[in-house]
Amino acid sequence: MTCLICGTPYQSTPTWSKLFLNQLDSSTCTRCFEKFEVSESTIDFTDFLGTPYEGAVDSVFCLYTYNEPMKEFLHQYKFLQDVALAKVFAGNLQQAFQTREGIIVPIPMHPEKLELRTFAQVDELLNAAQVSYQQLLVKTKSETQGKKTKMERLETSNLFEAMSNIEATNYILFDDIYTTGATIHHAAKILKDAGAKRVDAITLIKG
Template structure:
């Protein structure tokens, strides 16, 4: 088996637990794995105080920092459409979400962007993580939040709407995205869910920029 990132051969020692659970070992080698750095950045809620999004998000968890290795990974996965790379961080997502008593909701791609990219990258990671999810959003705008000023983000029109025919219950929801940059995307999504009746909304992202 070869590493999915550097393609070097990996020697996987089989174990009884791996055989019984149908696990084939890690998708990347130890050398590549060490290039990714876990993050301990805490969410800064201060900049959202006074905005309509102030209490929209009840919690945030991100796994990795946006370092050079992660930039290269995202470029290859999302922009070069190397879909098999969804397996690289699937187990990280599974470890975070498998025991959570919540409804998992991925952030959707705009239809035009989905057509260009050919696959939904967040969905694909969740599929490989064997985490069930539901699509409750439709995207109403295709904009890059990182290019906007703080005030423009505060006053932006909603990025999402609840899909027609969907029912939002008074339950716990977790919004999933790949990259947290300004926090606008997950807060817009959380507010839509809260306004529709959700009791609690958290966000989990693979990366924190």
């Protein structure tokens, strides 16, 4: 096989977990994959205390840190639109979802942005991981989050709307990166206000 990241041929080793847990292959060589660093930091919600978003999110689990190899990966995946790279974390994401219960809801892109990017990078990560999900949210605001301060991001009206009925059950939000937490908190609040019992979140990266 050819490594999706460095392009060199490699031998895919059949491991116990690949065989018995039917875990997906990362489609990268070991040398490239080892450069990604597992995130061990816990997410702290203190920024949201006393805001309308307090208690909206029950837990957040981030798989990897935002180190240099991850920055390069994300750049190539998102901006150079290399959709094949969605496979790199397929096995790890599949495992992360297997250990949690709830309806998986990807964070959507604004329709105008989707047109520019040509593919929904968050959805494609889930497709590669072969997990089923439901599109329950729509992004109604397109302003760039990065240009605002943290307080401005929190005070802004919600970025999302629910597309269909939300049940009194558990939901798992999924996004590529957790940075300030504003996106996940906005989405979680929509679900909670509509009756969701519990809202957990998984992101590939902790920014």
